[in-house]
Amino acid sequence: AQSVTQLDSQVPVFEEAPVELRCNYSSSVSVYLFWYVQYPNQGLQLLLKYLSGSTLVKGINGFEAEFNKSQTSFHLRKPSVHISDTAEYFCAGPLRSGGGADGLTFGKGTHLIIQP
Amino acid sequence: NAGVTQTPKFQVLKTGQSMTLQCAQDMNHEYMSWYRQDPGMGLRLIHYSVGAGITDQGEVPNGYNVSRSTTEDFPLRLLSAAPSQTSVYFCASSEAGGRLYEQYFGPGTRLTVT
Numbered sequence: 001a002q003s004v005t006q007l008d009s010q011v012p013v014f015e016e017a018p019v020e021l022r023c024n025y026s027s028s029v030s031v032y033l034f035w036y037v038q039y040p041n042q043g044l045q046l047l048l049k050y051l052s053g054s055t056l057v058k059g060i061n062g063f064e065a066e067f068n069k070s071q072t073s074f075h076l077r078k079p080s081v082h083i084s085d086t087a088e089y090f091c092a093g094p095l096r097s098g099g100g101a102d103g104l105t106f107g108k109g110t111h112l113i114i115q116p
Numbered sequence: 117n118a119g120v121t122q123t124p125k126f127q128v129l130k131t132g133q134s135m136t137l138q139c140a141q142d143m144n145h146e147y148m149s150w151y152r153q154d155p156g157m158g159l160r161l162i163h164y165s166v167g168a169g170i171t172d173q174g175e176v177p178n179g180y181n182v183s184r185s186t187t188e189d190f191p192l193r194l195l196s197a198a199p200s201q202t203s204v205y206f207c208a209s210s211e212a213g214g215r216l217y218e219q220y221f222g223p224g225t226r227l228t229v230t
């Protein structure tokens with residue numbers, strides 16, 4: 001099975017400051033990567049995805065991520081955060097390499113805490 | 117569109133009891149899956165289905181059963197609940213193979229096994 005690793009379990013940041021949430025992946029074949037957000041007591045919602053093409057991916061709510069093959073990373077960034085961005089963020093990738101239509105493997109999550 | 121719906125929202129079971137967590141989607145998605153979310157563990161895939169009549173195991177299938185008789189429904193059965201199955205369960209669906217397409221998640225079922 002493949003894996004994604006989120007390096008920080010919790011990231012505190014002041015409102016209107018920039019933020020970067022880190023994600024590294026392991027993959028021997030094709031790479032598909034996702035960032036999901038989970039607001040308190042809700043299900044997950046897709047922020048953005050990388051399937052191929054441009055390495056800079058823009059998502060919803062002003063978030064973007066950069067796919068870096070040499071660093072095996074897919075870090076999530078936002079130039080200026082808002083209180084409403086307080087949530088849990090998950091990086092995800094294919095569970096298994098190769099063909100097949102199986103599901104995703106998720107990182108353990110990063111709790112983004114916005115301080116006023 | 118209701119999207120992905122799950123029932124119940126909360127459930128408390130005693131060890132050894134059985135129950136079925138319901139999941140339904142109205143988007144005509146072929147792919148459906150079940151995940152469990154535990155603190156500090158992220159989400160882990162339990163079972164998935166690529167269409168009616170076809171199911172397969174994910175990362176943590178033991179203790180759970182699934183079937184898919186219609187495109188819309190994908191119930192998850194716990195045959196004999198154990199405290200280790202205390203978790204939040206999420207159902208998800210997508211247009212096709214879950215690895216490539218956006219997965220739409222339900223609101224979750226919080227299960228406690230005492």
